[in-house]
Amino acid sequence: MSGDEFEDAKENIESGQDDGQDNGQEQDTEHVEQPQEQNGDGGDEKQDEQDSQPNGDATVAGSADGVPPLPNRKSIEVCIRLDDPGSGQSQFQAQQESVDMLTTISTTYDKASSNYLLQSKFNQLNLKFREQNNQIQEAVNTGTENIKKTFNDIKNTVGGFSNEMFEYKIDWDFWTQIVNDYDYVINHESDKLNQVIMSGIPKEFRGIIWQLVSKSKNFQLEEFYLHLKVESSIHEKAIKRDLSRTSFFTNVEQVNKAQELFNVIKSYSLFDPDVGYTQGMIFIAIPLIMNMSEAECFSMLVTLMKEYRLRDLFCPEMKGLHLMLYEFDRLLETYSPVLYNHLVKQGIKSSMYASQWFLTFFAYKFPLDIVLRIFDIIITQGMESILKFAVNLMLKNETNLLSLSFDNLLEFLKDKLFNIYVNEEFINYKEGGESDKRSSTRFSLLSGSKSSTSNGATSNKRGQSYYKLDSLVTDSMKINLDPVELTKYENEFENIYNNEQSKIDDIKQIKLENGNLRHKIKELEIKYSKLNMDHIEIVQNMVDLKITLPDLINDNEDLTDNIEQLKRDIQELESKMVESPSISTTDINSKSSLPVEIENNIQELLKVNAEETERAVNLEEELSNLLEEQNDLEQELKKYNKTGTWFRWGKKV
Incomplete structure (x- = not known):
């Protein structure tokens, strides 16, 4: 493709x-x-x-x-x-x-009903479904009719058998009514529907009910999955690694499902590249693949991610997880203010112990039979229903939690919170060290039908469950969450989240401006350093000039004295010639040679004197220029020194 x-x-x-x-x-x-x-x-x-x-x-x-x-x-x-x-x-x-x-x-639920979320979730899904285009509605309706036909085939096949052949009694008439007209049942017999869902959807058609309620059956999407499963994904290695760590993967009964599970998760990582793959997806997909085909599982996973907003749990910013933790805190504050305040005083945050609850829907801790019952609730009542289980566990352990301090409290919340629902026959059972080590390194998703007390899983020799499953579900469902209140909590969270995002954006902007200012400060420091070096060089030249100038002045004075002496000698000779005109020509000629030589010396000395004088003038002019430049630099340095606090300010920013 x-x-x-x-x-x-x-x-x-x-x-x-x-x-x-x-x-x-x-x-x-x-x-x-x-x-x-x-x-x-x-x-x-x-x-x-x-x-x-x-x-x-x-x-x-x-x-x-x-x-x-x-x-x-x-x-x-x-x-x-x-x-x-x-x-x-x-x-x-x-x-x-x-x-x-x-x-x-x-308007999506009846205040007189015993379970607000049950009605509200279905009506919300209906509202979203009506907003889809005709093509998608037709595809989903076609898929729904197909699974209704499948249910009738199952009913005709096994419905005629006696209930004694099953582990539990199946009310085929009521389930048939649910499949044929779920809209009527949920709006007119919601309390009865709530009771049968609390008892657990029969495994014979659990997958059908899930697809019917969620409206996930879509042949177009299933056909698209067949193309996706043959594509390669960058997450394949991580998916295989995590699958090998799950007890589901190592369960001999489910080996044939392992490859299908891999295909589903890999396909979703291709379908939604923004989310890709995270470890928690395995816990979401396993209950699905156990109850339907891999194509239906993929379609169901897409529906849960999009329509049930599970996608927010696995996005990079994990906004959905933070929302669930916030709603959990607000509900705990409402149902048990004393316990909530105790946790706050001890510095215990819900993110320290409850994140795995919402990311895996307790699948990391509970065996598969309990997880399937939890999924019955989530698919029919929405992701928010997991809050019922979380709050119920806290309320059931309230007495123990109030008596513990930080270290013991956090350990209890992580490891011992679920012991309240352990069957009495297992309380005194001591697990071996090797079993503890093995169970801690693998995720707990073994089927409840197997005896697996070594990892605290499911049943004893008499076939009794390790956890009191019915009590857990019944107690949790007694907490009737109001969708309006949850929406208010969500709005509060959105305001807090948006404010925090605005602060983060402002901090990023300020950091950017701060970086620009630091860059400008660095440039000014470099310019200042260069000016300082130029100033030092000029000062050094001035010092050198001041050192050599006295020598030049002395040389100039010596030459001036020599010139004066020569002038006096010339005048003396000229005066002698005037006073003695009788001197012979030979004497004059012999003596006249002296003034010529002296004159030459004088000319040379005058020339040297002129050069030295010119040199002295140039040096004085250069000295004047240097002094003027020094004055300018001192003025500029004085200006910077007056504003020197910007260096210290820059370091504080």
């Missing part, structure tokens, strides 16, 4: 799906980028205002005292959203959407 065909097929399957999530991401991206643009524009306007006020304090301080202008406060305004004219409008719009959502949720 080529890449283009792959993408086209995926687009056809997802056509008509709700694009609100993508649009929300685009809006979030625009919201994140907006502060930066506002910061840049605001900074320019602020600077223009300062430049347009020549008599302002900042301008005067910058020009006269050498103090730089005040920093731009636009980033602070962005942080507290004072400059966002649309913030008030967007908040009002968000509040209005929240009110509309609460109104819609309140």
